[in-house]
Amino acid sequence: MSQSIKSFILPLAMLIGGVFYGFFSQIAVAIPYFIFAMLFLTFCRLSPHEVRLHRLHAVLLLIQIGGGLALYYALAFLNVTVAEGVFMCVLAPTAMAATVITGMLGGNAGFMATYTLISNVGMAVLAPAVFALLGKQEGLSFAQTFLYVCRQLAPMLVLPLAVAWGLRWIVPKVHQAIAAKSHLTFYIWALSLTSITGRTVRFLIEQPNPDYRTETVIALLALVVCLVQFKSGKALGSRWGDRIATGQAMGQKNTILAIWMAQSYLNPIASVGPASYVLWQNIVNSYQIWLKGHRERQALKKNAEEAKNLAREKNNV
Template sequence: MITGAIGYQFFSLLAPFTPFLIFTMLLLTFCKVSPRELRFEKLHFWLIALQLIGSLLIYFSIAGFNSDVAEGAMICMLAPTATSAAVITGMLGGSVSCLTTYTLLSNVVVALSAPVIFSLMGNNSTMPFFSSFFYICKQVFPVLILPFICAWFIQAKLPKIHSKVLSMPMASFYLWTVALAIVVGKTVAFLVNQKSTNYTNEILVAASGLVICCLQFFLGKSIGGHFKNRISGGQALGQKNTILAIWMAQVYLNPIASVGPASYVLWQNTINSWQLWKKRKKDEAASQRQ
């Protein structure tokens, strides 16, 4: 994030490559998921309903006061689960299989619903609905749905390539760092090139990202606790694919809205660090008692 912010003039020029990086990261992630391992649970459908309905409620409850804040908060809620969430879930002692299934589900559902939602707001709201809908579908589907199809085709028909992909477990992480630098650079470039020196809206959007982050972790854990899967529920709803969220905000909404998911990177990683520290202290205390 610091590298992207400092070198924003260079990294912002690489913004056109963001969709390709997102596609590749999702492809590498989905290649690790076997269709036989997918187990859909009631928890998943409660979480996806909250994710979709919650994003609309947040937008329409705030839009009348500040549309920029409404869009920033909405995209933080709508964004699908991060592909790295399964790693954190495993470290916290949650169900990795449950989280992996939800990651796939949330990406597919967002790909199907985002064109409808974005057609009603942001830069596309002035276009005829179907023109806006198909325009967004044309851009979103290749990024979110095509990796899913390609991954399962590689698993089924190209075992050598599949084995090669599995032998590079850190590849998606390095791609993520590059993509993060690019989207942060793009956001900083937008802020720097603004004619206005009043950053009140940007501060409000970042603050809304903090509120939405805490709210999603809390609601995810609460719903997950009801289904005896508290950790997975919290990570599924709270840990977001922020790179995708920033890209969607920059392309389909007011660019100021991208400050929300950009700040969300800091908020969610702060919460994850605290959770991991808390888990380590608990494990140390348990080992001392034995």
């Protein structure tokens, strides 16, 4: 399937989920399994020999965690729900599709694949401590909250890696057959987006005391955060030699996981942040892909004109 068609499927998935929210919200309970499947297929394509750690990976992970907490505490004294929505837009790990987009834009796909692994698996280790620090599970201590979140996140984020690499070593033929089907990740992502959108829309429609002003503020701040993360990532990457990969690492988020975590551990209204971030990041990436194609077409046109001029000069001689 061409990238141009794929770019329409994800917005269509959100639209279908929003219109038929009654049905798709009911299958949102399967989101953890969808996330497991997407990570499993992604890690099946990633060889352990391709994992090369870089100091920039540590810097990006620090920004992901530290930046999210800094924004949360900066906004919490104004509105805790808004703070949670913005926080999730930064805390969310890098999307599985970021490696593909990085390759399309001419960036370092190997660097991106390694950070996708670090970002998502690292979330299983760090997120329980972060949510325990925020104390969002009423009646539970820090240790109890940590264990509660860890029991839910660790199997979903760590097991896919263990199973994928275990199959690679134990039954390589089975692993190769599964890796050949890694394109299914996109369709699982679309189904996940449909169901999580349905769940979000259902909550917004059926909430007893709607606060549309807060939800609008969260959506607009998610746009600001999205643009800042893409721009900051590129600026940081310019210093380390790969602005495209670093921009994707910071800007393109695993919003399915972020929405699920917001609805599970925070005020459900906070999920409006990562839900709207889906739209913003797809607009940014669609523009970047179009711009790259436009520049390539312009370069080809210029080269063709120069070749024609050179041919005319030779004929005149």
